[in-house]
Amino acid sequence: MTRKPEPEVVPRPLTPVELELMHIVWRLGEVSVADVLAALPPERALAYTSVSTVLRILEQKGVVESRKQGRGHLYSAVLPRDAYEAQSVRHLVETVFDGTPSALVARLVEAVPLSASEVDQLRELLDAKGRKP
Amino acid sequence: MTRKPEPEVVPRPLTPVELELMHIVWRLGEVSVADVLAALPPERALAYTSVSTVLRILEQKGVVESRKQGRGHLYSAVLPRDAYEAQSVRHLVETVFDGTPSALVARLVEAVPLSASEVDQLRELLDAKGRKP
């Protein structure tokens, strides 16, 4: 009935709000609560305390770290965006595509509209990969 | 404070247990609670009532439907696996990769070990895509 405390093979994705704030942290580097608040789109009016709470949760999860600065704290990412992207893709391959990466890409090119230039870009990526395995 | 009831642009992913059961439903087609229970790996000993509850939640969400059969119910997928895969990829592109599909693939080929044959497969997918846009 209780959650298994074993370290997860593929870490659990960030929750929607956590991810929303992390995008800001990744973009700005080192941020105060006020910075995050200011960076949110106008229609997304979170309370100061809500942002503060989520940042504290993220710190508790080890996703960001903070250092004291003047009156408040400055938060910065411990988990780089690259790493989270990689983690997310792995998680999706694992849980939805039976661990088969090509199945994901197959579905992607079929289900998501791709511009010609994007297709070209992908081809280049594969060529680079194919030449030095 | 309450969740906005607007229809989501990209539907929320299934929860871990829901997805776990859906894999079984997709594989077996039309299943009873007992079927699902039997299809679970031995180390995954869910109670009958737990499976029943999750299937009922899935039905409530419109992901499966049921018809009465003798003593119990038979559940079958309303949401095909294809569609869910597409939905999941779109969701990931949207929330993690800024809506840029090629960024996802770039991260994939970098972060997930791909066999040479998988790389070839991907190339073929792209060729097929490139020829008829």
Next chain:
DNA sequence: GATTTAGAACTAAGCCCTTAGTAGTTTGCG
């Protein structure tokens, strides 16, 4: 037809997520 049994519905407990208020502390300013 009565009893056993299989299943569904209801319920609940524990946990996490989201949002935010309140209270208390620290800092900067006059």
Next chain:
DNA sequence: CGCAAACTACTAAGGGCTTAGTTCTAAATC
């Protein structure tokens, strides 16, 4: 120094997820 503003920690409420027990009903068996 004292006050106002900013900031943090604590707390809470509402909702969803996970797991499962209990209870009630319907079906199968004798």
